Amino acid sequence: MRTIVALPGDGIGKVVLPEAIRLLNAAGFIAEYVWGDIGWEFWRNEGNPLPQRTIDLIEKHKIALFGAITSKPKDKAAEELKPELRDKGYVYFSPIVALRQHFNLDICIRPCISFKGNPLNFIRKKIDGSYEEPFVNAVIFRQNTEGLYAGVEWTNPPEVVRKALETHPKMKAFANVPGEELAISTRIVTKKASERIIRSAFEYARKYNYKSVTLCEKPNVLRETSGMMLKIAREISKEYPEIQLWDTNIDAQMMWLTKNPEDYGVIVAENMFGDIISDGFAGLIGGLGFACSANIGEEVAVFEPTHGSAPKYEKLKPSIVNPIAMFMSAIMMLEHIGENDIADKIKKAIAKVIEEGKVRTYDMLKLKGGPDVIELGAATTQQMTDAVISKL
Ligand code: NAI
Ligand code: MG
Numbered sequence: 001m002r003t004i005v006a007l008p009g010d011g012i013g014k015v016v017l018p019e020a021i022r023l024l025n026a027a028g029f030i031a032e033y034v035w036g037d038i039g040w041e042f043w044r045n046e047g048n049p050l051p052q053r054t055i056d057l058i059e060k061h062k063i064a065l066f067g068a069i070t071s072k073p074k075d076k077a078a079e080e081l082k083p084e085l086r087d088k089g090y091v092y093f094s095p096i097v098a099l100r101q102h103f104n105l106d107i108c109i110r111p112c113i114s115f116k117g118n119p120l121n122f123i124r125k126k127i128d129g130s131y132e133e134p135f136v137n138a139v140i141f142r143q144n145t146e147g148l149y150a151g152v153e154w155t156n157p158p159e160v161v162r163k164a165l166e167t168h169p170k171m172k173a174f175a176n177v178p179g180e181e182l183a184i185s186t187r188i189v190t191k192k193a194s195e196r197i198i199r200s201a202f203e204y205a206r207k208y209n210y211k212s213v214t215l216c217e218k219p220n221v222l223r224e225t226s227g228m229m230l231k232i233a234r235e236i237s238k239e240y241p242e243i244q245l246w247d248t249n250i251d252a253q254m255m256w257l258t259k260n261p262e263d264y265g266v267i268v269a270e271n272m273f274g275d276i277i278s279d280g281f282a283g284l285i286g287g288l289g290f291a292c293s294a295n296i297g298e299e300v301a302v303f304e305p306t307h308g309s310a311p312k313y314e315k316l317k318p319s320i321v322n323p324i325a326m327f328m329s330a331i332m333m334l335e336h337i338g339e340n341d342i343a344d345k346i347k348k349a350i351a352k353v354i355e356e357g358k359v360r361t362y363d364m365l366k367l368k369g370g371p372d373v374i375e376l377g378a379a380t381t382q383q384m385t386d387a388v389i390s391k392l
Contacts, residue, residue, distance in 0.1 A: 002031045002337065005057050005064035007302075009039040009095075011309025013067020015319045016326035019385045020065065024330055026389040027349075029342050034061065038095050039069045039309075044080055047090030050098050058103065058300055065333060066304035067326070069095055070311060096304070097151070100144050105295035105302060106193050107200050108144040108274065109332070112281035112291065113137050117355035119364060120286040136284045138257075138264045139210070141201040142274025144295055146188050147225075149271040153185035189225040189270065194232045200296075201268035202240045210265030213237070214246040216253045216277055217269060229270065254280055282306060289322030289363040292329040294336065303333040313369060319381040320373055322361040324350060327388065349391035359387040 006021065008014040021033055036054040043049040049069070058064050072080070077092030099105065114136040154161060156179045165175035174182060198215070205213050215233040217226035230247055237245035248256065250273045257264060257277070261284050269277055282291035291306035305325035313321050327350060334343035353359055362369050362378035374380065379387070 002063075003061045004031050004033050004333075005036050005054075005061050006033040007036045007038045007054070007064055007066040009067040009309065010041075010070040011068060011311045011314040012307075012319070012321045013039070013069065013309055014314075015067075015321060015381055016305065016323045017065060017067040019323040019381055020326045020330040023327055023346065023385055023388055024334075024342075027342050027346050027392050029334065029339060036064070038066075038099075040080075043077060043092060044082055045085075047081060047085045047088060049092070050095035050102075055102060058099070058302070062300050063333060063337060064300070064302045065330060066096065066099075066302050068305065068307060068309040070309040071096075097149070099302060100295055101151075103297045103300040103302075104145060105297040105300060106143065106145045107197055107296040108140075108142040108293060109200075109204070109296065110140040110142060110274075110278040110282075110291065110293045110306060111138075111328075111332070112140065112278065112285045114285045115290075115351055115354040117357055118286045118290070119357070119360070120366065136261045136281065138261065138281045139204060139208075139266050140274055140278040140281060141197055141204070141266065141268040142278060143189075143193060143197040143268075143270050144274075145271070146190060146193050147271030147273075148185060148187045149275070150186070150188045152188055153183070155183040156180045157182060157184050187222065187225050187270070189228055191228065191232065194229050195236065198229070198233050198236050198268055201266050202236055202243060205243045205266040206240060210243065212244045212246050212265045213240075214248055214253075214264055214267045215269070216248050216250055216267055216273055218249050218251070218273075219247070220249065225270065233268070250276065253277060257281060257284070278306065287363055289325055289361060290328070291325050292327075292332055294329070294332045296336070301333070301336055303329040303336070305329050316371060318374075320362050320369060320378060321381055322363050323381050323384055324354075324361075345392055346388070349388045352391040353384070353387045359384055 008017045036057045037051050038054050039049055042051055071094045074092050114134045116133050162175045165171040201213050217229050219226040219230045257280050288307035293304055293306050295302045331343045331346055359379045361384055362373040365378055367373045367376055
């Protein structure tokens with residue numbers, strides 16, 4: 001029997017992950033779940049939001065389903081640490097970013113594929129009616145470990161960095177900006193990681209018959225980093241003659257995806273740009289309640305909804321958040337391990353519930369979340385799971 005590491009994390013992560021497991025069980029996926037500690041509670045009580053025992057579990061079993069974590073700025077986090085752990089030198093870090101880096105989960109896949117009948121679909125804005133389903137069918141490949149989110153940054157950079165600035169004609173002026181008045185975040189791109197993410201995007205496009213791969217960067221301004229990615233994309237695209245390589249700039253891409261989202265298939269980008277584009281597309285398919293993702297490394301893979309812990313809904317009973325993003329992430333896990341039949345079965349059940357439109361969580365009704373949404377006709381999280389299970 002397969003073992004899956006279940007990492008609920010914080011807030012609504014603790015709600016949607018058990019619901020996904022309930023659905024997986026009902027769909028006939030046979031697995032054992034081992035629960036791993038991650039998130040705020042472990043920061044507060046142990047000074048470590050990602051304890052070594054959790055890393056060991058993932059190392060052992062290779063596949064994890066993750067809910068969401070709460071992340072807070074360093075100073076706020078330090079205040080919340082248990083009193084006896086303060087002044088012991090613990091520094092808060094985001095455990096999901098740490099997981100991606102520890103296991104080198106460098107490939108992040110975020111499919112944004114619209115379901116027929118989702119009232120929040122971008123489809124409602126297209127008045128000509130002559131679209132094919134799914135109207136939005138974009139899959140974003142986000143480089144997950146480098147770029148601007150690599151975490152290589154300083155306020156008051158060390159002398160060695162200032163010295164490096166001095167050697168560069170354009171950067172010289174910054175070298176002497178005094179102490180805390182200078183902050184630097186670096187955008188690091190390597191050839192190896194760029195090749196891996198771009199090749200994965202092309203392989204995916206080939207496997208699932210997408211006609212284009214769009215590299216979304218900004219090479220006219222970010223000449224070195226985006227420039228390197230574009231060069232690599234052009235080289236790799238030669239091996240995939242049946243797929244067109246398009247390149248767009250991140251700013252223009254945000255305009256195009258709003259105007260003509262149906263044009264795009266597979267999109268590949270650096271960490272931050274991929275984060276931005278995938279949120280843009282997520283909005284077009286109904287929002288964070290629908291946005292799923294996979295973090296894939298050479299050995300380990302972690303599947304998680306794109307959304308965070310939504311703390312304002314954490315204590316709401318019954319829960320009202322949409323579990324579909326978590327379900328879709330579980331489907332990605334099933335596809336990754338070759339359980340395609342069960343994945344298809346669940347996907348079809350979700351599609352039926354959405355198209356039928358009888359059971360909708362508050363976000364699908366365009367309501368502001370709060371305890372009164374149930375009176376206004378919104379389904380609870382559990383009711384959504386039940387509805388999907390009933391269609392299996
Ligand atoms: P969030 O994604 O937690 O929530 C933003 C808003 O989106 C919510 O208030 C809610 O209106 C809506 N939403 C999110 N998930 C939903 C769902 N399943 N169904 C219906 N509506 C949903 O982002 P926010 O508020 O910026 O961050 C909250 C915490 O989560 C922060 O501590 C942040 O650092 C963390 N976070 C963690 C992530 C992760 O675990 N990968 C990703 C993003 C944020
Ligand atoms: Mg994001």
